[in-house]
Amino acid sequence: MEDDVRRNSFTTIRDGLSEWLRTVKYLNVQRITYDQYERTANRYINLIIGDIPIQEVTAVNIKRLLNRMNEKGLAFATTEKVRLILNEYFRYLVLKGDIKKSPFEMLQPVKRSAYESSQGREVQARTDRVIVFTPEEIEMMRDTYYKHKDDKRSVYRQSAVYFLMLNTGLRRGEMCGLLNSDIDMRNRVLRVRRSVKYIKKRVNGKPVPGRELRIGAPKTAHSIRCVPLNYVALEMIKQLRKEFYFGADKPLLCTKDGGFTIPDALTMRFRQFQIEAGIAEPKPLHALRHTFATNLINGVEQQDGHIERLTVKQVADILGHKTTEITERFYVKRDNSRLKGLTDDFEL
16 A cells, blocks of 8 residues: 555656546546546646646645636636546545545635636626527527528528427437437427437547547436427428438438438537527527527416416426426526516515
8 A cells, every 4th residue: 555655646647637537437427528527637637737746736736727727717617627527536546545635625616706706707697697599599590591491501401400409408419319210290209319429539448539429328317208399390300301311210410421410510500500690699509408498497478478388397307307406507597577577566
């Protein structure tokens, strides 16, 4: 044991973190998550504290790293990812006996409000930070789609998929992995059974040049689910099949030769589509999923004036979330317009 501790005292953060990722995390997380861990370590952690021996890392070193990221204007989520990875790594070292205590025992978690305030950013509640499309932006995209749906240029190719995602809440990997046989048009339901990921190529766990498509299980066990199809969704499926259809066992959203679409390609096409639609600041593809969830929970006003909405539990089941807390905290934007007049009968 003493020899192990002595040897590890000369191991740098760069080498130790790399070994931990390969031996501990590689089989415990999905490949795309592992790629993110590795990328975060190389881009941020190793660049600043990577050459410091493990035994010499202090709370001050880590605080300086987080402060440097803050000064560079990096998002809180990126800094928090670095903190969580290092915290988990040092806990592992303590349990393994390589160090006596973690430097994180002397550190408090970074508060988002303080972090963003120091960067001059507006501090917002979590629900206000959820990115959704406004009704006006949706109308702009819809007008662009119907105006150019028969246009063969790549920017408009298979653009019906955006409205299918807007009406089903599918993740981009789930959308790319959806086969025609997963769709039951008669009973108006689709089944999410797989997901497509675009990941680094590896040989014996070590990265090699290039990337590859991996078709596998969805994000979690709860992601395997049935999703109801409204009439807009049914129409978009028909439009997608009108453009490309290679059979029941082929993807609904496919390449020209019937293969699976790269998720990153779908993201880039959506950005270009928004620009063509006149949206000044294009939003991420995942905002379609947020918009879907927000509308289901906040409700949509019907012609007779009443608000039609679903329960949080129903929406969580449709989205494939394990708990309703995930749905409420990360997917639903607060609608302050519904507060108008609520206190009229409570004048003091």
